[in-house]
Amino acid sequence: MAEAVLDCLTDAGLDDLSAVEHGLASYESDHFNLQMTLGAILQDTIGLTPKPSVRIEGGGATGALALRTAWAHVVSGLCDSILVYGVEKNGRGVSSRTANQLFALSADVDWEMMIGGTYTGFYAAMIRAHMAAFGTTERQFAHVAVRNRRNAGFNPIAQKAMDISVDDVLASLPIAEPYKLLDCSLLSDGAACILLATEDWAKAHCPRYGERPRVYFSASGCGTDTMRLGDRYPQITNFRAKREAARQAYDMAGISQPLAEIDVAELYDSYSGVEIQAVEDLGFVAEGEGGPAVASGAFDLDGELPVNTSGGLLGRGAPVGATGILQAIEVTQQLWGVADARRQVSDARRGLTDTHAGIASISVVNIFERAD
Amino acid sequence: MSDKVSSQIEIATIAGDPTTDPWREFRQVERITLELTQGYKYSLGKYSRFFIELENRRFMATRCDACAKTYAPPRPLCPSCLQPTTWQELSGEGAVETWSVLHFSPGSNADVRALETPFVLAYVLLDGADTLFPHLLKAPPEQVERGMRVRVAYSEGPVQHPIHLMYFVPVSTYEEAP
Ligand SMILES: [Zn+2]
Numbered sequence: 051m052a053e054a055v056l057d058c059l060t061d062a063g064l065d066d067l068s069a070v071e072h073g074l075a076s077y078e079s080d081h082f083n084l085q086m087t088l089g090a091i092l093q094d095t096i097g098l099t100p101k102p103s104v105r106i107e108g109g110g111a112t113g114a115l116a117l118r119t120a121w122a123h124v125v126s127g128l129c130d131s132i133l134v135y136g137v138e139k140n141g142r143g144v145s146s147r148t149a150n151q152l153f154a155l156s157a158d159v160d161w162e163m164m165i166g167g168t169y170t171g172f173y174a175a176m177i178r179a180h181m182a183a184f185g186t187t188e189r190q191f192a193h194v195a196v197r198n199r200r201n202a203g204f205n206p207i208a209q210k211a212m213d214i215s216v217d218d219v220l221a222s223l224p225i226a227e228p229y230k231l232l233d234c235s236l237l238s239d240g241a242a243c244i245l246l247a248t249e250d251w252a253k254a255h256c257p258r259y260g261e262r263p264r265v266y267f268s269a270s271g272c273g274t275d276t277m278r279l280g281d282r283y284p285q286i287t288n289f290r291a292k293r294e295a296a297r298q299a300y301d302m303a304g305i306s307q308p309l310a311e312i313d314v315a316e317l318y319d320s321y322s323g324v325e326i327q328a329v330e331d332l333g334f335v336a337e338g339e340g341g342p343a344v345a346s347g348a349f350d351l352d353g354e355l356p357v358n359t360s361g362g363l364l365g366r367g368a369p370v371g372a373t374g375i376l377q378a379i380e381v382t383q384q385l386w387g388v389a390d391a392r393r394q395v396s397d398a399r400r401g402l403t404d405t406h407a408g409i410a411s412i413s414v415v416n417i418f419e420r421a422d
Numbered sequence: 423m424s425d426k427v428s429s430q431i432e433i434a435t436i437a438g439d440p441t442t443d444p445w446r447e448f449r450q451v452e453r454i455t456l457e458l459t460q461g462y463k464y465s466l467g468k469y470s471r472f473f474i475e476l477e478n479r480r481f482m483a484t485r486c487d488a489c490a491k492t493y494a495p496p497r498p499l500c501p502s503c504l505q506p507t508t509w510q511e512l513s514g515e516g517a518v519e520t521w522s523v524l525h526f527s528p529g530s531n532a533d534v535r536a537l538e539t540p541f542v543l544a545y546v547l548l549d550g551a552d553t554l555f556p557h558l559l560k561a562p563p564e565q566v567e568r569g570m571r572v573r574v575a576y577s578e579g580p581v582q583h584p585i586h587l588m589y590f591v592p593v594s595t596y597e598e599a600p
């Protein structure tokens with residue numbers, strides 16, 4: 051985490067944090083990290099004491115919810131600058147069996163976890179309903195697994211770039227049918243940090259202000275849904291919370307044609323099929339058309355709207371408390387035009403990040419834009 | 423138990439020239455193994471009657487008459503009108519709406535650790551209910567299909583978590599308890 055904070059300072063051209071007014075700790079799990087009040091330790095580690103701090107948690111949406119909360123701190127006038135630091139240790143500390151148990155604790159324990167349920171299983175039941183309703187195929191969602199791992203090859207911080215084919219995905223071990231090993235995202239350790247500030251604060255304190263196009267946090271939406279999939283019956287193919295989050299964010303940003311008006315997006319591909327559901331719920335395509343659209347290459351690097359240019363959760367990795375922040379960093383670098391040339395989207399002016407908790411019991415959509 | 427390592431994974435900053443590596447004093451990392459176990463004693467609270475009635479081979483849902491909605495799993499509080507609900511017995515028959523075949527069990531408790539993989543996790547629309555109830559469906563995975571008629575079967579136990587006093591079976595293979 052300290053390394054991510056130092057990277058952030060270098061990027062801003064700051065020598066230290068003395069001018070920064072507020073801290074915000076973003077992490078999901080006291081169980082994985084084996085430390086409660088981790089936020090206080092992190093604030094201490096980077097010498098931000100005695101300044102104010104708050105910890106934000108929202109399952110898989112934690113990082114994006116942290117940025118949304120930090121943004122609210124700034125636009126409300128509570129502070130003019132806030133350091134958002136996110137971290138998680140999901141990757142190496144425990145076995146994948148224990149990791150699945152710990153993640154399953156974020157399901158409804160008595161009714162979903164204790165029967166042997168896992169998130170892979172809940173997502174699998176959901177994509178099966180999507181397949182039954184719209185004819186979505188395993189081959190279509192395998193395309194996501196291939197593309198995102200290929201994009202990861204152009205990202206130096208990615209955890210697991212892979213050069214694989216749709217057939218490799220289809221032939222990989224079944225985990226929770228219809229999801230197979232290569233449809234599943236990664237367990238990761240990682241950290242990320244963003245400094246959010248008003249323009250006046252940045253001008254006054256950041257030596258590198260003006261070197262790159264100014265990117266501002268232009269809109270945010272947050273939606274919620276029932277904890278258990280079964281309670282959403284008969285709407286079990288898609289994410290209602292994501293639709294609500296997108297609606298709010300698009301209203302705020304003045305977007306009516308998201309596919310045409312957004313240039314780059316980082317989507318929550320916890321499982322390959324989830325990206326298909328996301329492109330529908332974010333309004334990029336109509337409900338039921340996500341499968342064919344994804345397979346057509348519309349969301350590839352040379353497609354109409356490149357998504358998961360970073361490699362996504364499938365290729366870059368998914369350290370939960372850092373994930374939404376990593377997405378925002380990827381989008382910002384795309385808007386600055388400083389991403390690796392092999393994944394850089396030309397003249398990207400507006401980017402979106404999409405995350406959710408559980409099977410979208412909480413969903414957050416944040417939008418970033420170039421000011422020039 | 424511990425091991426001492428130096429790896430790129432432990433410190434993400436690329437070392438480069440050792441004389442200018444900002445973390446050169448910290449590259450060696452020790453890793454240890456901890457075993458922590460906790461027991462939990464907790465109440466099933468307002469949901470308790472559901473589990474108690476499983477011992478009597480009865481499947482209970484809750485109903486909000488004002489909203490005309492029947493909740494299975496039960497909800498003590500109707501989320502639509504915020505009024506307490508009432509218990510209502512269902513037949514325990516229903517139809518599979520969606521499902522997954524799990525080839526991997528996290529072994530969340532002793533009951534789940536005893537399962538053989540693969541097993542079927544099914545979402546069942548019980549007759550008379552308005553929500554889907556998730557549970558194990560003891561049926562050959564290749565025979566499961568949408569709309570398949572299933573019913574609640576009861577277990578005598580002993581079980582660790584009382585949710586395992588029930589599971590689903592296809593109606594076609596259900597046998598009345600002696
Ligand atoms: Zn009601």
